[in-house]
Amino acid sequence: AQSVTQPDIHITVSEGASLELRCNYSYGATPYLFWYVQSPGQGLQLLLKYFSGDTLVQGIKGFEAEFKRSQSSFNLRKPSVHWSDAAEYFCAVGAARSGGYNKLIFGAGTRLAVHP
Protein backbone atom coordinates (compact mmCIF):
# COMPACT_ATOMS: atom_id res chain seq x y z
CA ALA A 1 0.00 0.00 0.00
CA GLN A 2 1.11 3.53 -0.69
CA SER A 3 2.33 5.63 2.20
CA VAL A 4 4.13 8.89 2.81
CA THR A 5 6.50 9.62 5.67
CA GLN A 6 7.53 13.07 6.79
CA PRO A 7 10.10 12.38 9.51
CA ASP A 8 10.17 15.90 10.93
CA ILE A 9 7.05 16.93 12.81
CA HIS A 10 8.34 20.40 13.62
CA ILE A 11 11.23 22.45 12.22
CA THR A 12 12.44 25.89 13.26
CA VAL A 13 14.75 27.97 11.08
CA SER A 14 15.98 31.54 11.13
CA GLU A 15 14.76 33.94 8.51
CA GLY A 16 17.14 33.93 5.59
CA ALA A 17 18.42 30.45 6.31
CA SER A 18 18.04 27.56 3.89
CA LEU A 19 15.35 24.95 4.37
CA GLU A 20 14.91 21.30 3.51
CA LEU A 21 11.79 19.33 4.42
CA ARG A 22 12.04 15.60 4.05
CA CYS A 23 9.53 13.29 2.43
CA ASN A 24 9.80 9.57 1.78
CA TYR A 25 7.18 7.55 -0.02
CA SER A 26 6.33 3.92 -0.45
CA TYR A 27 4.90 3.10 -3.84
CA GLY A 28 5.36 0.34 -6.38
CA ALA A 29 5.20 2.27 -9.62
CA THR A 30 6.37 5.71 -10.68
CA PRO A 31 4.66 7.99 -8.22
CA TYR A 32 2.84 11.25 -8.71
CA LEU A 33 4.27 13.46 -5.98
CA PHE A 34 3.08 16.73 -4.51
CA TRP A 35 3.93 19.31 -1.90
CA TYR A 36 1.14 21.40 -0.41
CA VAL A 37 1.29 24.20 2.15
CA GLN A 38 -1.45 24.96 4.67
CA SER A 39 -1.56 28.32 6.39
CA PRO A 40 -3.94 29.02 9.29
CA GLY A 41 -7.43 29.75 8.04
CA GLN A 42 -6.54 28.92 4.47
CA GLY A 43 -6.91 25.90 2.28
CA LEU A 44 -4.06 23.75 1.09
CA GLN A 45 -2.11 25.40 -1.69
CA LEU A 46 -0.12 23.42 -4.22
CA LEU A 47 3.57 24.34 -4.14
CA LEU A 48 4.79 21.94 -6.80
CA LYS A 49 4.26 18.52 -8.30
CA TYR A 50 6.26 15.81 -10.04
CA PHE A 51 4.77 13.51 -12.64
CA SER A 52 7.71 12.64 -14.89
CA GLY A 53 10.72 14.15 -16.65
CA ASP A 54 13.22 16.42 -14.94
CA THR A 55 13.65 15.23 -11.39
CA LEU A 56 14.26 18.74 -10.07
CA VAL A 57 10.94 20.53 -9.94
CA GLN A 58 10.47 24.24 -9.50
CA GLY A 59 7.44 25.54 -7.68
CA ILE A 60 5.87 28.72 -6.46
CA LYS A 61 7.25 31.01 -3.76
CA GLY A 62 10.83 30.01 -4.53
CA PHE A 63 10.43 26.36 -3.54
CA GLU A 64 11.91 23.40 -5.37
CA ALA A 65 11.88 19.66 -4.82
CA GLU A 66 14.00 16.82 -6.10
CA PHE A 67 12.69 13.35 -6.89
CA LYS A 68 15.20 10.64 -6.06
CA ARG A 69 13.90 7.25 -7.05
CA SER A 70 16.82 5.35 -5.45
CA GLN A 71 16.00 6.90 -2.10
CA SER A 72 12.22 7.02 -2.53
CA SER A 73 12.41 10.66 -1.55
CA PHE A 74 10.92 13.95 -2.67
CA ASN A 75 12.47 16.58 -0.41
CA LEU A 76 11.36 20.19 -0.51
CA ARG A 77 13.95 22.96 -0.45
CA LYS A 78 14.16 26.71 -0.33
CA PRO A 79 17.46 28.61 -0.34
CA SER A 80 16.31 31.51 1.85
CA VAL A 81 13.28 31.30 4.11
CA HIS A 82 10.96 34.27 4.71
CA TRP A 83 8.89 34.81 7.83
CA SER A 84 5.76 34.33 5.71
CA ASP A 85 6.81 30.75 4.97
CA ALA A 86 5.81 29.68 8.47
CA ALA A 87 3.04 27.13 7.90
CA GLU A 88 2.27 23.42 7.76
CA TYR A 89 3.76 21.54 4.82
CA PHE A 90 2.33 18.31 3.48
CA CYS A 91 3.89 15.85 1.08
CA ALA A 92 1.47 13.64 -0.85
CA VAL A 93 1.55 10.80 -3.33
CA GLY A 94 -1.16 10.25 -5.90
CA ALA A 95 -2.58 6.75 -6.23
CA ALA A 96 -2.23 5.78 -9.88
CA ARG A 97 -5.15 5.41 -12.23
CA SER A 98 -5.25 5.09 -15.98
CA GLY A 99 -3.06 7.82 -17.42
CA GLY A 100 -2.68 9.68 -14.17
CA TYR A 101 -3.58 9.58 -10.52
CA ASN A 102 -6.69 9.43 -8.38
CA LYS A 103 -6.77 10.05 -4.66
CA LEU A 104 -3.98 11.66 -2.69
CA ILE A 105 -2.28 10.06 0.28
CA PHE A 106 -0.80 12.60 2.64
CA GLY A 107 2.10 12.52 5.02
CA ALA A 108 1.65 13.66 8.61
CA GLY A 109 2.92 17.14 7.82
CA THR A 110 5.83 19.26 9.00
CA ARG A 111 5.17 22.45 10.88
CA LEU A 112 7.68 25.16 10.00
CA ALA A 113 8.42 28.00 12.39
CA VAL A 114 10.59 30.92 11.29
CA HIS A 115 12.58 32.99 13.76
CA PRO A 116 13.27 36.63 12.90
Add this chain to the structure above:
Amino acid sequence: GAVVSQHPSRVICKSGTSVKIECRSLDFQATTMFWYRQFPKKSLMLMATSNEGSKATYEQGVEKDKFLINHASLTLSTLTVTSAHPEDSSFYICSARGTGPRETQYFGPGTRLLVL
Protein backbone atom coordinates in the same frame (compact mmCIF):
# COMPACT_ATOMS: atom_id res chain seq x y z
CA GLY B 1 -5.02 28.58 -9.57
CA ALA B 2 -8.61 27.49 -9.44
CA VAL B 3 -10.80 28.43 -6.49
CA VAL B 4 -12.77 26.09 -4.27
CA SER B 5 -15.07 27.45 -1.59
CA GLN B 6 -16.67 25.82 1.41
CA HIS B 7 -19.67 26.90 3.42
CA PRO B 8 -19.99 27.34 6.29
CA SER B 9 -16.46 28.01 7.50
CA ARG B 10 -17.44 26.94 10.98
CA VAL B 11 -20.55 25.47 12.54
CA ILE B 12 -21.66 24.53 16.02
CA CYS B 13 -24.52 22.11 16.46
CA LYS B 14 -26.20 20.05 19.13
CA SER B 15 -25.64 16.33 19.41
CA GLY B 16 -28.18 14.39 17.36
CA THR B 17 -28.72 17.03 14.70
CA SER B 18 -27.54 16.93 11.10
CA VAL B 19 -25.16 19.37 9.48
CA LYS B 20 -24.63 20.02 5.78
CA ILE B 21 -21.36 21.36 4.37
CA GLU B 22 -21.15 22.68 0.82
CA CYS B 23 -18.12 22.56 -1.46
CA ARG B 24 -18.13 24.58 -4.68
CA SER B 25 -15.69 24.90 -7.53
CA LEU B 26 -16.02 28.55 -8.53
CA ASP B 27 -14.25 28.77 -11.86
CA PHE B 28 -13.94 25.26 -13.21
CA GLN B 29 -15.98 22.13 -13.61
CA ALA B 30 -15.10 19.49 -11.06
CA THR B 31 -15.88 16.00 -12.22
CA THR B 32 -14.37 14.60 -9.04
CA MET B 33 -14.53 15.95 -5.52
CA PHE B 34 -12.89 14.58 -2.41
CA TRP B 35 -13.79 14.96 1.24
CA TYR B 36 -11.11 14.85 3.92
CA ARG B 37 -11.11 15.01 7.66
CA GLN B 38 -8.26 16.57 9.58
CA PHE B 39 -7.74 16.07 13.29
CA PRO B 40 -5.75 18.62 15.34
CA LYS B 41 -2.07 18.52 14.47
CA LYS B 42 -2.71 15.55 12.22
CA SER B 43 -2.70 14.87 8.54
CA LEU B 44 -5.64 14.79 6.16
CA MET B 45 -7.59 11.56 6.07
CA LEU B 46 -9.54 10.88 2.90
CA MET B 47 -13.14 10.06 3.70
CA ALA B 48 -14.67 9.62 0.26
CA THR B 49 -14.37 10.34 -3.43
CA SER B 50 -17.37 11.51 -5.39
CA ASN B 51 -17.83 11.73 -9.13
CA GLU B 52 -20.54 13.93 -10.58
CA GLY B 53 -23.74 11.98 -11.01
CA SER B 54 -22.42 8.85 -9.32
CA LYS B 55 -22.47 7.42 -5.84
CA ALA B 56 -19.55 8.32 -3.67
CA THR B 57 -16.79 5.83 -2.94
CA TYR B 58 -16.03 5.69 0.75
CA GLU B 59 -12.72 4.79 2.32
CA GLN B 60 -12.51 1.84 4.62
CA GLY B 61 -13.85 2.60 8.06
CA VAL B 62 -15.95 5.60 7.01
CA GLU B 63 -19.66 5.16 7.67
CA LYS B 64 -21.53 5.99 4.49
CA ASP B 65 -24.84 6.31 6.32
CA LYS B 66 -23.38 8.84 8.69
CA PHE B 67 -21.47 10.92 6.17
CA LEU B 68 -23.80 11.44 3.21
CA ILE B 69 -22.16 12.82 0.11
CA ASN B 70 -23.98 14.25 -2.86
CA HIS B 71 -22.30 15.46 -6.06
CA ALA B 72 -25.26 16.56 -8.10
CA SER B 73 -23.54 19.05 -10.38
CA LEU B 74 -20.10 19.79 -11.78
CA THR B 75 -19.61 22.65 -9.34
CA LEU B 76 -21.22 21.48 -6.11
CA SER B 77 -20.75 18.64 -3.67
CA THR B 78 -22.26 18.40 -0.22
CA LEU B 79 -21.30 16.47 2.88
CA THR B 80 -24.04 15.88 5.44
CA VAL B 81 -23.05 14.66 8.87
CA THR B 82 -26.15 12.89 10.15
CA SER B 83 -27.03 12.53 13.81
CA ALA B 84 -23.81 14.26 14.77
CA HIS B 85 -22.01 13.35 17.97
CA PRO B 86 -19.15 15.10 19.78
CA GLU B 87 -16.65 12.65 18.27
CA ASP B 88 -17.60 13.98 14.83
CA SER B 89 -16.15 17.34 15.78
CA SER B 90 -13.33 17.97 13.36
CA PHE B 91 -12.04 20.01 10.46
CA TYR B 92 -13.57 18.91 7.17
CA ILE B 93 -11.85 19.82 3.92
CA CYS B 94 -12.99 19.28 0.37
CA SER B 95 -10.98 19.29 -2.81
CA ALA B 96 -11.98 19.34 -6.46
CA ARG B 97 -10.35 18.41 -9.73
CA GLY B 98 -11.25 18.64 -13.38
CA THR B 99 -11.64 15.96 -16.00
CA GLY B 100 -8.11 14.98 -16.90
CA PRO B 101 -6.28 12.17 -15.08
CA ARG B 102 -3.40 14.53 -14.30
CA GLU B 103 -5.48 17.45 -13.15
CA THR B 104 -4.43 19.22 -9.96
CA GLN B 105 -6.59 18.91 -6.87
CA TYR B 106 -7.63 22.30 -5.52
CA PHE B 107 -8.59 22.52 -1.89
CA GLY B 108 -11.26 24.46 -0.08
CA PRO B 109 -10.48 26.43 3.10
CA GLY B 110 -12.16 23.86 5.33
CA THR B 111 -15.12 23.76 7.71
CA ARG B 112 -14.69 23.56 11.47
CA LEU B 113 -17.48 21.45 13.01
CA LEU B 114 -18.09 21.46 16.75
CA VAL B 115 -20.78 19.16 18.11
CA LEU B 116 -21.91 19.92 21.63
